[in-house]
Amino acid sequence: MGDFVRIALALAAKDLRVEFRTRSTLLAAGIFAALVLVVFNFSRDPTAVPDAVIGPTALWVAVAFAAVVALNRGFTLERAHGAMDALRLAPAPRGALFLGKMGANLVFVLLVEGIAAPLAVLFFDLPLATAGWGLPLLLLLASVGLVAVGTLLSAMAVRTRFAELMLPVLLLPFLVPPLTAAAGASVRLFGGRPLSEVVGWLRFLAVYDLVFVTLGLLLFSAVIDE
């Protein structure tokens, strides 16, 4: 068990170290998320659709799209110099490899959300104080499931010729349940409703996370072993 966690952490640390040496993908994903928010602002009539209505929606669409961009990075990294084969040869449990890849992706997506969420609050004048701690909790719960599914799918998509297109085509249907829950909950949080009113949504997200992380642990060997 100790080894399992150690391997996962080592792999995640490796991925993050590679990323932080250049910060290029993180920067691009952050800018992309910010631009989605800007585009959202200008693709509505501000007299017909108020900020409070479109703000949370724009945030989740930005998060979903930026996550797709970010997730493509994880396994593209391993494609160079046969790194994937080295990973395959490693005497490591496949579940640990999945957790490591997923962990790095999670940190990455959370960082992008760290850029997108404050910008959404700023652009759409969302009452941050009203939402309170519910918002970070919601972002975390939504991201775990998103990243679990995304890690599994991107490991496969990267082996195809149109990886950049294949990942969103496969991933977006899987994002409908978590996005439904996240949007429903965040509208209520920003609306000043108490946390107890969104507990149902949070629980739904937690179950989704649990199921798809487990599925990832079980299925990852089918994805990387030949």
Next chain:
Amino acid sequence: MNDPLARARALLSVGGWITLVALLGAAAVVVLALQFTPTEASQGLAQKIFYLHPPAAWGAMLAFALCGIASIAFLFLGDLRLDRFAASSAEVGLAFSAVMLTTGPIWGKPIWGTWWDWDPRLTLTLLLFFLFLGYGALRNALHDPRERARYSAVVGIMALVLVPFIHLSVYLFRTIHPKPVVLRPDGPALPPEMLRTFLLSVAVFTLLYVGLVIMRYALGLARDHAESLAGGDHA
């Protein structure tokens, strides 16, 4: 029968005959539904879609469920025939859901007053349609048969697991889709003539599923054979 091409030809002709019988049955259903089944009082002629839409839905759900089950079995057994079956089932399921997704709005417009509604069943069907389009796109983008089989099995299983989540997430909203009229605890709530036409249509669609899957399976068999002859170096 060790020659894959001979086997593919034999399967193709078996599947072709079954499909032909099913298509004749479909013609019979149309005649029966329009001429020999009473018109429903409140919905009028629009209700006739009942003999096409739910049977197609049944075929699509059967196809996707069997694809998911075959995917699980493939990961355990590693038999490429299971993969070929899963792919065939998914493709036939796509055709059936296309029927379901086009006939539904045609009925929905006069009865609901809207072509589309984000109701749990509509949403679920639409997302399954997209999921299996993605499944097909992934298959097309991969060349190594074993890799293709493993990847599509993973996606098939993930799709199976996703279904309850989609259903639950949309179910929290109100549904306007009609409640079941045939499969309900108190027994079917419709006249025997309607039930007869409906059940015939369900049987026809099931037969159509079997025929099409066998034909598609034969095609897959022939294609795999062709790929193995080409040496797989075209990828």
